[in-house]
Amino acid sequence: MPRADLDALCDLDRAHLIHPITEFRKHETKGPRVVVGGEGIHVELADGRRLIDGLSGLFNINVGHGRREIADAVAQQMHEFAYYPAFWDFSSESAIRLAERIVGLLPEDRRLRHLLFTTGGSDANEAAFRVVRMYQAARGRPERSKILSRRHAFHGITRAAGSATRIPAYHALASVDPAHVECAAPYCFRCEFGEEPSSCDMPCVADVEQTIEREGADTIAAMIVEPVMGTGGIILPPPGYFARLQEVCRRHEILLIFDEVITGFGRTGAWFGMEHWDARPDVMAFAKGITSGYLPLGGIAFTDHVYETIRDQSPRGLPFMFGLTYNNHPSCCAAALANLDIVEREGLVTNARVVGDHLRKRLSEGLASHPLVADVRGIGMMLAIECAEPGSKEPVGGKPMAFPAQVAARCYERDLIVRALWENVALAPPLCTTQAEADQIADIVLHAFQSTHPG
Numbered sequence: 220m221p222r223a224d225l226d227a228l229c230d231l232d233r234a235h236l237i238h239p240i241t242e243f244r245k246h247e248t249k250g251p252r253v254v255v256g257g258e259g260i261h262v263e264l265a266d267g268r269r270l271i272d273g274l275s276g277l278f279n280i281n282v283g284h285g286r287r288e289i290a291d292a293v294a295q296q297m298h299e300f301a302y303y304p305a306f307w308d309f310s311s312e313s314a315i316r317l318a319e320r321i322v323g324l325l326p327e328d329r330r331l332r333h334l335l336f337t338t339g340g341s342d343a344n345e346a347a348f349r350v351v352r353m354y355q356a357a358r359g360r361p362e363r364s365k366i367l368s369r370r371h372a373f374h375g376i377t378r379a380a381g382s383a384t385r386i387p388a389y390h391a392l393a394s395v396d397p398a399h400v401e402c403a404a405p406y407c408f409r410c411e412f413g414e415e416p417s418s419c420d421m422p423c424v425a426d427v428e429q430t431i432e433r434e435g436a437d438t439i440a441a442m443i444v445e446p447v448m449g450t451g452g453i454i455l456p457p458p459g460y461f462a463r464l465q466e467v468c469r470r471h472e473i474l475l476i477f478d479e480v481i482t483g484f485g486r487t488g489a490w491f492g493m494e495h496w497d498a499r500p501d502v503m504a505f506a507k508g509i510t511s512g513y514l515p516l517g518g519i520a521f522t523d524h525v526y527e528t529i530r531d532q533s534p535r536g537l538p539f540m541f542g543l544t545y546n547n548h549p550s551c552c553a554a555a556l557a558n559l560d561i562v563e564r565e566g567l568v569t570n571a572r573v574v575g576d577h578l579r580k581r582l583s584e585g586l587a588s589h590p591l592v593a594d595v596r597g598i599g600m601m602l603a604i605e606c607a608e609p610g611s612k613e614p615v616g617g618k619p620m621a622f623p624a625q626v627a628a629r630c631y632e633r634d635l636i637v638r639a640l641w642e643n644v645a646l647a648p649p650l651c652t653t654q655a656e657a658d659q660i661a662d663i664v665l666h667a668f669q670s671t672h673p674g
């Protein structure tokens with residue numbers, strides 16, 4: 220694009236376009252980075268720069284950029300018909316086939332066999348909250364309406380999903396709905412109870428039970444959890460955590476929602492994050508990797524038991540009172556089917572595990588003696604490097620979030636996009652990343668750590 224045209228475009232962006240998680244003032248000064256292309260793990264900017272997408276966009280571009288077959292599948296669907304509502308009993312082949320395909324990928328033991336597609340992760344969680352409340356009301360417990368979630372959780376940004384999100388920065392100018400209640404998270408590196416994983420008896424699970432007792436179990440509909448916490452800082456639970464959490468929820472008749480928006484569709488080296496842990500949800504929310512971002516899509520899957528309770532115990536004649544204009548969108552479902560074809564054909568779930576392990580090993584070994592690296596952790600293609608003052612858990616230089624941001628900026632100078640997440644440098648490359656590309660990513664990250672001095 221000629222320089223003058225690009226400058227004019229950037230001026231229009233500054234004047235009219237709002238960007239998430241961007242300070243208005245800063246954006247007016249800096250302007251946008253205009254993306255013009257993408258191929259494999261790379262994105263290309265209008266100024267000619269070619270960057271490695273070390274975060275898969277927002278943890279979502281699982282199959283990488285530039286997959287023509289997804290575009291072709293969408294075009295074919297759009298040529299037939301682009302969209303018709305799914306309300307009442309209208310349906311489409313792509314939505315039906317996608318629902319069946321996902322049921323086939325899910326662990327069979329839980330019978331998560333009833334699906335509704337939404338447009339993304341936040342509205343998937345909104346749908347999940349509505350379904351669990353409907354379930355409780357249908358079985359004669361309408362007062363069970365609160366939703367539990369954990370500190371550091373990210374579940375989206377719409378009103379209810381944003382209230383289940385428990386990262387304080389998101390609430391600075393927006394209040395939290397009081398129907399959402401917070402409890403402890405299994406953040407072992409920063410254990411709020413001062414325990415060590417080797418000897419702890421999981422006070423974070425006891426905290427959930429205490430919260431339930433304090434609020435009253437008969438006021439709570441469900442608890443929502445990420446199988447691996449993403450935006451909170453790539454936080455993995457210790458072994459046995461989810462089994463204990465599930466036992467507590469079951470004993471108190473509280474449904475368990477797994478938010479697989481990041482972890483679904485291969486990101487962790489398994490089709491779903493739940494496969495790593497000994498627990499199964501009553502409702503699962505998903506989005507992101509289902510289409511690798513080629514078109515917006517999310518959704519929920521719920522069990523036979525939840526479905527049958529709502530079906531059999533709701534007042535006769537009362538329809539399922541949830542509906543988005545774009546539920547079960549045929550063109551988005553066509554994108555998802557083509558995306559899943561690629562994931563299966565290229566063995567990308569296994570690749571995420573193998574290449575993810577390799578990348579984590581290279582980073583752990585390369586940073587083992589770095590004085591400001593306190594923890595390197597992850598699973599599949601979700602990794603975090605946690606930074607702290609030597610021998611402590613304090614932010615480097617006493618300045619929260621500054622050092623990881625400096626490291627991320629240093630990576631960017633060498634054409635690698637990573638994300639500073641609180642005290643972490645987070646990486647989540649596309650699932651199609653090769654071992655050679657992972658080595659390239661590791662080299663850049665290691666160089667960035669070695670050449671960044673807190674200041």
Ligand SMILES: Cc1ncc(COP(=O)(O)O)c(C=O)c1O
Binds near residue numbers: 344480
């Ligand atoms: C775990 C989780 N849930 C929900 C969401 C919200 O998804 P969306 O941005 O598509 O609304 C996100 C987004 O990052 C997420 O990471």
